[in-house]
Amino acid sequence: MAHTLPSHVSVVVIGGGIMGCSTLYHLAKMGVPDAILLERNALTSGTTWHSAAQVRALRHSRNLTRMIQYSVELYAQLEHETGQSVGWIQKGSLSIATNPGRLTHIRRQEALAHAYGINARSISAGEAKERWPLMNAKDVLAAVWSPEDGRVSPSDVCAGLVKAAKRLGAKLFERTGVTGILTENGRVRGVETSQGTVMCDAIALCTGLWSREVGAMAAAEVPALACEHFYLLTKPIDGIVGNTPTLSDHDSHLYIRDDSGGLLVGCFEPMGKPIAPGVLNGSFEFALLPEDWEHFEPMMINALHRLPILEKAEVKMLLNGPESFTPDGTFMLGETAETRGLFLGCGMNSVGVASGGGAGMNLAHYIVRGHAAYDLTEADAKRFAPIFNNIEHLMARAPEILGTHYDIAYPGKQLKTARDLRALPLNKEYREANAHMGQFYGWERPLYFGKTAEPVLRFDRPDWFENVRAEVMAAHEQAAIFDASPFGKIEVEGPDAESFLLQVCAGHMARSPGSVIYTAMLNERGTFESDLTAQRITQDHYRLFVGATAIKRDLAWLRRHAQCYNVTLTDSTETYAVLGLMGPEAARIVSECGAGDLNNVSYFKHGTARLAGNHVRAARMSYVGEAGWELTCLTENASDLYAALAAAGAKPAGLFAQTSMRIEKGFCAMGHELDADVTPIAAGLDFAVRKGNGFIGAEALSDVRARGEVSHIVSLTLDDETAVPLGHEPIYLDDRIVGQTSSCAFGYRVGKPVGLCHTREPLKDGVRVQIDIARRMVDATVTIGPLFDPAGKRMNR
Structure with missing residues (x-):
């Protein structure tokens, strides 16, 4: 162990468990030889030493599985690299x-x-x-x-990692507790310890049981208990x-x-x-x-x-x-939203040893290269709503998360604790309509309506099947109301609003006021950070609509890149409610409610009106494939607006109906078809991207386009009407796995189970494949493009 703290290093790793040791090792491997690890007591003295150290590779996503596979390879390699046995016992x-x-x-x-x-x-x-x-x-x-x-011996693994890291120049300081974190203008500058102060450019917070308290030293939210x-x-x-x-x-x-x-x-x-x-x-x-x-x-x-x-x-x-444990059972990895240069590698949810090798590698990637080695959005440090950092909510939620480790992964399963944290403006109306609610970023959102009893969870046709059918048919034959209020809303204002958004967005952001613009936000690799729609309200004012769970992450990304522009960014999520009025009767309903002029708003344009006496901004667009508007109003006016629409014949519809209709239309969604491993070209969204340079990721995207990359997203229709695909199922062609489903539902307008799929190779329209649903092969047909209304005529009328 080193004895004298350096005055300045590139990276300080705090915590000497499996995550800290792995991160230190990988930082040294990636060319950061002056990285140091600070441990308050002795290596592995927190959680790591008593871990049962099971290493089971399979996880619910490809990249979490890939991460553990990397851990296995790393632990085996350490023995050859250092001579340190890691106690690997492979008995299955x-x-x-x-x-x-x-x-x-x-x-x-x-x-x-x-x-x-x-x-x-x-x-x-x-x-x-x-x-x-x-x-x-x-x-x-x-x-x-x-x-x-x-399984492995966790203490031996850590000893091997540190031994290899020290050979590469990294240093370890045990009996050196962190007493404070120095920040300036929202960025880390150093750490105060029991042995002195060390200035640094970045901190890897790998403090396990104490991560919430240590994160608070840097004004960062770390919801773990x-x-x-x-x-x-x-x-x-x-x-x-x-x-x-x-x-x-x-x-x-x-x-x-x-x-x-x-x-x-x-x-x-x-x-x-x-x-x-x-x-x-x-x-x-x-x-x-x-x-x-x-x-x-x-x-x-x-x-x-x-x-x-x-x-x-x-x-x-x-x-x-x-x-x-964290509020959703997945660890936290990456830079915090609150403090630049503070990177989390904590909240391991009892899989620290299995994940530690790959998680430490990815955390080092974040610090050195600005991103993980592959998409790990599900573990993003910025994914939790601030309300989840509340100790009362953590004390309720963490014990349930421990129990969910061995739950059966039934579709529609919802957590029971720490609920009703954020209510939609129409919460009262939805409860009166017997909505079955689900929690997203703390919001309680209606999944379906007309619930008469708690649904019994199962893998075959769900209890809510007919409820959702009625909602889809309402949108298809009459009109339905979809609540988009939880979507994040970000006001971008100032003389540089256009030039700023042309830089951070790949879409056609220079369109005139009154336009609605769908766009990707890409990283330097040309893959998705986010996708969003923007309404250009005036020359100097855009309103961005981002995913309900993405607001914290997307706002942090925008703020990071806005420093050289004369713009202000404001989170207006709770200021406005958004109701999607969709269906062939939508035109009649807005006319009856006094806003007939909205029928003159063309597709992907927006306009204002007085609807039932309330000011609304109506965007002509559709996420479900039926004609209509997304109506934005002040939150306090949502009840009046809803009452008027419902009185004119519109029915409420939930998230399950929206998802079914989205999949039938072939619309991609973040976290399903889109992520940080996918380019707009691979997702079939190149039409929404400006050609040439001038935006983040443009050069990488040009290279991908020049190599001839094509879309890897196809639609699927299953033959068996009773089959219940859920997503992630393997797809076989001639006994070969050629892809995997990413979003699945029953398509009520199509009359069959449907899905969207990532393919490993190009598949022709009409080709027959098989879907592996719990080891039962179900025949399906590939369609290139949407399954429902492929020409989009219903949305444009």
Whole structure:
């Protein structure tokens, strides 16, 4: 360990667990030899040392899976690079199912594994019993076997990472606690420590259990909270020889493996125990929390059922070690919105060791190159609404997140805690219409209307199927109201508004006032940071509409690039409500409500009117493929406007109906078809991009265009009307995986299940393929372009 702190370094890594050690190693690998790591106590003394260290490659997305695959490769490489053993034990994992829902779930996971190149296969209950002889398999229906999964020794991994980093010039300072973070004009400048001050250009905050408090030193929001996490250790048991696969009995909330000749029985119980801030202080080093047998008892009963041999086993200890959890169960990675140069690598949700190698590599990428190695929007540090940093909400949500680790991934599942945080202007009206609500960025949004009872979640046709059909048909045959109020709204004003937006947006931003403009915001690689629509209100004023969950991220991106322009950026999201009035009766309704002039507004234009006595700005556009307007009004006028539209015959429609109609129209969405790995050309959106230079990403896009890249997005219609694709399903052509679904729904106007898909190779219109839905192959037809109204005549009339 180094003894004297340098006065200035490029990057300070705070925290000596798996994330900090991995980040330090990768910074050194990427040419930052003066990076240092500060650890308040000793390496791995927080959460890392007591991790069960399961390394299971499969995750719900390609890039999270790719990240863990990288971890496996890295940990194996470390032994050759440093001579440090990492304790890699590759005995595979066995996931059992004891009910039909879980069986579908694990078979969907098996299908996903094939799409991501992971070795996994279904096996019978009998074969599962052969692989885990001590298991009671009487209630097991089937299992999935993943032979390449394993586990490591977390302390040894960290020792290897630091050893390699130090060889490359990086330094480690243990017993050096951070007492403050220095900032200037919203950017980090240095850290104050118990051993002195170090000035720096960037900070990697990898402080695990204490990340929220350390982030607050730099005025940054880090919504993560510690919960108690339990696993039982037994003394040696007859019949356990050598190492076993990890047994996942998620219906019982358990994971089980050998440990020193005995058993390790861990759990993610349905509702965990939160740890209030301040309980884990600076002296919490290689420490554990008190045993809590009363809390663990239901899990122990489950374990005794699965492993009868436990009845005779001697208990070594009930380990209770804290782990940190975020409001959605995914870690935080990347630069904060509040403070430039402060990068998060924390909130690991009990998968820190498995993810740490790849997550540390990506965090180093963020710091050195300004972006992750591949799209990790789902882990973006800027994705949470500020309200989730509230300690009361975290204390409620984090214990539920712990329990969701082993949930069945039913479509439509919603979290139960920390709800009703942000209400839409029409919340009262929607509740009276029996809306079933879902939470997005803290907002409660209607998913569908007319709910008569809580839906029973399932993988086959959902309880809300007919409710959504009625809403789609209302929009298709009459008129429906879709609430777009949660979408972020950003006012861009000033003499440089046009030149600024021409720089940060790839679309045709110089169009005249009164225009509506769809555009991408690209990065230097020519891939998506965001997509949005803009209304040019005056020569010096645009209003941008961004995704409901993207406002914090997009506003930070815009502010970062606005410094050299004479513009002001204002978040007006809560100032305005937006109601989409869509359907063939929309024209009659606005006329009856006193705004007949809106029928003269042409497609992708906007105009103002008095509708039911209220001022509205109406944009002629459609996200659902039916004619209509998006009506923007002051929030306080939304109830009057809604009442008038409803009285004239418009019906409310929810997010499920909107998604179905979007997919039928082939409209791409961020987080589904669009992300930081995808260019507008690959998404079939090159028509909305200016040619030539003058905007961020233009040069990269020109290179891609010159190489002949074409769209990789196609539409799919499934033959089987009862099939329920959910997204991420592999697509087969002649027994080869040629793509993966990205958005799926039932297409009520088409009369079949439908989807959008990313393909790995060009597919011809009309080609027949098969979709793997939980290992059942369903025939489907490829369509190049929209499935419904491909010429767009209904939107333009």
